[in-house]
Amino acid sequence: MAAARKEPRSNDITIPATAYAVLGLLSFEQELSGYDLKKWADSILRFFYWAPAVSQIYGELKRLDRLGYVTSREVPQDDLRNKRVYRITDSGRAALTEWVEQDDVEPPVLKHSPLLRVWLGHLTTPDHIRELLLSHRANTEQMLEDARKSEAQAHNNPEQWHYPELVARFSMRHFEAELGLVDALLAELD
Amino acid sequence: MAAARKEPRSNDITIPATAYAVLGLLSFEQELSGYDLKKWADSILRFFYWAPAVSQIYGELKRLDRLGYVTSREVPQDDLRNKRVYRITDSGRAALTEWVEQDDVEPPVLKHSPLLRVWLGHLTTPDHIRELLLSHRANTEQMLEDARKSEAQAHNNPEQWHYPELVARFSMRHFEAELGLVDALLAELD
DNA sequence: CGTTGCATGTAAGGTGTTACATGATTAC
DNA sequence: GTAATCATGTAACACCTTACATGCAACG
Numbered sequence: 116m117a118a119a120r121k122e123p124r125s126n127d128i129t130i131p132a133t134a135y136a137v138l139g140l141l142s143f144e145q146e147l148s149g150y151d152l153k154k155w156a157d158s159i160l161r162f163f164y165w166a167p168a169v170s171q172i173y174g175e176l177k178r179l180d181r182l183g184y185v186t187s188r189e190v191p192q193d194d195l196r197n198k199r200v201y202r203i204t205d206s207g208r209a210a211l212t213e214w215v216e217q218d219d220v221e222p223p224v225l226k227h228s229p230l231l232r233v234w235l236g237h238l239t240t241p242d243h244i245r246e247l248l249l250s251h252r253a254n255t256e257q258m259l260e261d262a263r264k265s266e267a268q269a270h271n272n273p274e275q276w277h278y279p280e281l282v283a284r285f286s287m288r289h290f291e292a293e294l295g296l297v298d299a300l301l302a303e304l305d
Numbered sequence: 306m307a308a309a310r311k312e313p314r315s316n317d318i319t320i321p322a323t324a325y326a327v328l329g330l331l332s333f334e335q336e337l338s339g340y341d342l343k344k345w346a347d348s349i350l351r352f353f354y355w356a357p358a359v360s361q362i363y364g365e366l367k368r369l370d371r372l373g374y375v376t377s378r379e380v381p382q383d384d385l386r387n388k389r390v391y392r393i394t395d396s397g398r399a400a401l402t403e404w405v406e407q408d409d410v411e412p413p414v415l416k417h418s419p420l421l422r423v424w425l426g427h428l429t430t431p432d433h434i435r436e437l438l439l440s441h442r443a444n445t446e447q448m449l450e451d452a453r454k455s456e457a458q459a460h461n462n463p464e465q466w467h468y469p470e471l472v473a474r475f476s477m478r479h480f481e482a483e484l485g486l487v488d489a490l491l492a493e494l495d
Numbered sequence: 496c497g498t499t500g501c502a503t504g505t506a507a508g509g510t511g512t513t514a515c516a517t518g519a520t521t522a523c
Numbered sequence: 524g525t526a527a528t529c530a531t532g533t534a535a536c537a538c539c540t541t542a543c544a545t546g547c548a549a550c551g
Contacts, residue, residue: 223419
């Protein structure tokens with residue numbers, strides 16, 4: 116008998132993690148526009164997941180709408196402009212919860228291009244590699260700083276924000292750890 | 306004046322990092338088949354980058370061939386079966402080196418779905434979240450063990466393997482750090 | 496005798512990006 | 524007055540995966 120494959124749960128249509136990420140953003144706030152969602156994703160999600168392109172967010176919203184996971188309405192903006200705000204439905208919240216509780220945890224995906232370059236160090240000089248690592252180190256420091264700000268923000272917020280705060284702290288430490296790893300590697304380069 | 310965008314260097318056709326990863330594998334060994342490359346990628350690249358599907362490897366090889374970055378020849382296998390082995394060309398080595406030395410370092414991409422789920426913890430119970438983290442922890446421990454083996458292998462090998470050894474050690478520490486972060490998060494869950 | 500490894504590829508489809516199009520308002 | 528922010532979307536394309544097709548050899 117064919118071994119249990121994907122274990123499609125109940126009435127689940129499988130949608131990508133990105134869709135759940137967008138739905139997840141909507142599970143915190145009342146109503147958000149596609150534009151709002153993009154800003155949010157950029158300011159929070161990018162630390163531990165990643166920030167989808169604007170166009171993809173609009174696409175995902177359309178999909179979520181088709182599935183009945185969100186509803187939307189137009190709110191008048193200025194004069195002639197309208198904006199469309201989205202709200203998660205009960206069905207959407209249920210689907211999202213099911214996804215969160217899903218016991219089959221995919222491992223994190225890491226694509227560390229700086230390291231990929233280091234791995235190919237035999238093609239260039241140690242100086243180049245060192246420079247590359249320092250550049251990566253600077254990027255990481257920037258991320259760490261941003262993550263710290265994000266953590267501070269999450270800190271003074273209602274109960275619902277407990278988990279985001281924990282995750283923000285995790286991210287902070289993650290970037291701190293990365294700095295340590297880079298430094299150790301730099302030290303070993305000699 | 307339009308700000309410098311992608312800085313297309315010299316005669317560079319931009320090919321994805323994956324293509325360089327495959328080319329990189331070929332920069333160590335003399336000749337490898339698509340099949341060999343897949344095994345390699347699975348056993349090494351996956352720790353800090355990621356392992357492309359078999360079919361993609363064949364696709365990338367075709368592209369690299371078109372670009373003149375690799376050459377191939379058929380070697381008779383058993384009876385009727387042939388296998389095609391690839392070898393990096395001087396032009397390929399030059400292109401790869403240029404890529405390694407490129408000063409515009411893209412940051413690592415992390416898609417941490419377990420954390421994404423934790424972030425949405427308000428939708429479920431702390432027990433579920435704990436379970437999820439323990440599951441992720443077990444996966445990480447497995448990766449750590451594998452990375453250790455890989456590091457040990459890289460250790461007793463010729464000069465060229467110095468950088469892979471450093472990277473293997475980085476990966477080891479990376480997974481150790483991840484375990485630490487998960488444990489800290491678990492502790493804070495109370 | 497069934498599974499795994501060896502070995503190579505095609506086809507289809509989903510995921511995600513960039514570029515483009517449009518246009519108002521606000522800030523420097 | 525030029526750029527940035529707000530605001531939404533389409534189209535084209537690149538990337539990558541799964542499923543499929545094929546078939547021998549070796550191991551248990």
